[in-house]
Amino acid sequence: MGTPLWNRKHLLGMADMSREEIQSILDAAASLREVNRREIKKVPTLRGKTIINLFFENSTRTRTSFELAGKRMSADVINMSAASSSVKKGETLIDTLATLQAMNPDVVVIRHPDSGAQELLARHLDASLVNAGDGRHEHPTQALLDLLTIHDHLPLLERDSFEGLVVAVCGDSLHSRVARSIALALRTMGGEVRFIGPPGLIPPKAEEAFGTRVFHSMEEGLKGAHVVMMLRLQLERMNVGFIPSVREYFAFWGLTRARLACAEPGAFVMHPGPINRGVEISSEVADDKERSVILEQVANGLAVRMAVLYRLCGMGGGR
Structure with a gap:
């Protein structure tokens, strides 16, 4: 080594x-x-x-x-x-x-x-x-394992480095230590990170603090993304109502096969776990062996x- x-x-x-x-x-x-x-x-x-x-x-x-x-x-x-x-x-x-x-x-x-x-x-x-x-x-070791997983799949994306790689981090980035760590790590490695989610679940001044781009539309934010990283709603860290309901959240922010089609061809899906099916991601996407690398992350x-x-x-x- x-x-x-x-x-x-x-x-x-x-x-x-x-x-x-x-x-x-x-x-x-x-x-x-x-x-x-x-x-x-x-x-x-x-x-x-x-x-x-x-x-x-x-x-x-x-x-x-x-x-x-x-x-x-x-x-x-x-x-x-x-x-x-x-x-x-x-x-x-x-x-x-x-x-x-x-x-x-x-x-x-x-x-x-x-x-x-x-x-x-x-x-x-x-x-x-x-x-x-x-x-x-x-959560630095989570960011490192995510980088290793992404690196494994760079050849499939016809890339040889993190430079210019676009990673869409979707969901509750406000309460997520994973989102912060992966944004900082990818910025260091030359990648681009996007935070996608409702305004109330995006960290304040995320662009300046983490070097990310912010989108409030899944369809817009996923355009051009090589990697789609989903985050769970961290309800245990919320002391007020950040979303109207889980059903409405999935309707607007859940990752479905149709929304994944907005990303680059061959884009793959990540999730730090635990997964909440039907909340931030559909089972169809989470279990897709060709697009999901969630178990590889583990x-x-x-x-x-x-x-x-x-x-x-x-x-x-x-x-």
Whole structure:
């Protein structure tokens, strides 16, 4: 896998990651995918390393893939949730991290409902910290696995790089940390991102903040798009009515086969999950084996998280 530039102690977000650092992760992930295809899916790469997964929000894909990523590389992996931690007994987050630090882990993977929590915690940790999602702020490993998935399909789009690639991110980008991370990542890699959705579900000043174009019509926004990324409605983060009803939302903003036809021929569909069928995407599109790469995203998530742990543990980098 070579020794590309990697001097980063933490992975907190995509905003300050260089093109070279991103490419370093994609290259490592592409190599590590081979491990997941073997009959015996284990290598001794991180033997003797300790990884703690600490999740203050529910998660299936991210938490499971980080756990499996560490175990596939022979690390000692400890999983914790807020429900089983002393935070429920009144302990502060900083005190919890101090307790974990006393265990001398090499990497701590954290998901937290408050935006910026990981950036604060990184100042108090000797171990490397991975942001597995913080509020509405960022979800960097999701953006990296999305980039890897897109990169796999560039030849089908008759392209050899991200330069000029048009990715339409559709739906609730206001509450989506995934939308922010992929917009920042693609801007770094030379792609164009469009946010498509009702005005109330688009981040304020998205053009300036994330370098995106904004559309309030699915049909208009999808014209010329090579990739269509659908986002779920994050109802748990909404404290007011952002949409009239789910039925009306699907009528105007749901991805159907007819709307997908507005995009470039061969455009493929992505979704970070979980999918809400009949809300932001039809089953016909979600299950289309020729156009949907949603399950490939899940598989690539494991490889990318293996690559992130590999780099942060000082393997194949300059730290």
